[in-house]
Amino acid sequence: MSFCAAVGVAALVLFGIAALRYAPLWPPHDGPYVAVVSEMAPAPQAPRAPPPEQPRQPPRTDELQTESGPSIAPAVAPSEPVVITNPVWIERPRNPERFYPRQAFMRGVGGEVVLQCDVDTDGRMVCVVVSETPEGQGFGDAALRIAAGHVMRPATQNGAPARGRYRMVVPFSPAG
CATH class of the missing domain: 3.30.2420.10 (TonB)
Known part of the structure; x- marks a missing residue:
């Protein structure tokens, strides 16, 4: 194989690798x-003072x-x-x-x-x-x-x- 042919093959391989990296494959508008x-996560908030004590009640039915x-x-x-x-x-x-x-x-x-x-x-x-x-x-x-x-x-x-x-x-x- 001549030097020119070897350079041509190397250039084609590099071009093919670049095409796979930067050109879309399928679907046409998306690519790799x-x-x-x-x-x-939401930003941490400053600690709040605890609410005053309230008597315990059964859980509400509208709570999830x-x-x-x-x-x-x-x-x-x-x-x-x-x-x-x-x-x-x-x-x-x-x-x-x-x-x-x-x-x-x-x-x-x-x-x-x-x-x-x-x-x-x-x-x-x-x-x-x-x-x-x-x-x-x-x-x-x-x-x-x-x-x-x-x-x-x-x-x-x-x-x-x-x-x-x-x-x-x-x-x-x-x-x-």
Whole structure:
């Protein structure tokens, strides 16, 4: 094999590796990108003074209790969605890094999106973007696609599945 042929083969191999790393495979608008997806814990709050002693009463029937479901706050009214603070995920999207916005990844831009999600009684979520940092990079749309692949164990109220509300934070990091 001549030197020129060896250089040509090496160039083709390197080009193929670069194409696999930076070009989308399937579906055409997504690619093998790296993203870190997790929920962030709420910021710690300052300790509060304990409330004054009150006589013990039996538990109210409108308070929500679950043994293996998501942690939820007490409901204000039966028609109000339950606030979910610690979800139990039934489904999560595989390879969420494929949703990373391509142009942001190519430029090494990271971001964070906060979503407000309504959780139906089947555990599926419908979300809206509350904040997107930085704006205009496509992180909001990517976070919505990631959230659509999540299904959680629904909240329960009086032993029955109930509508809920969940705040999801989706960070994006080009370094993985």
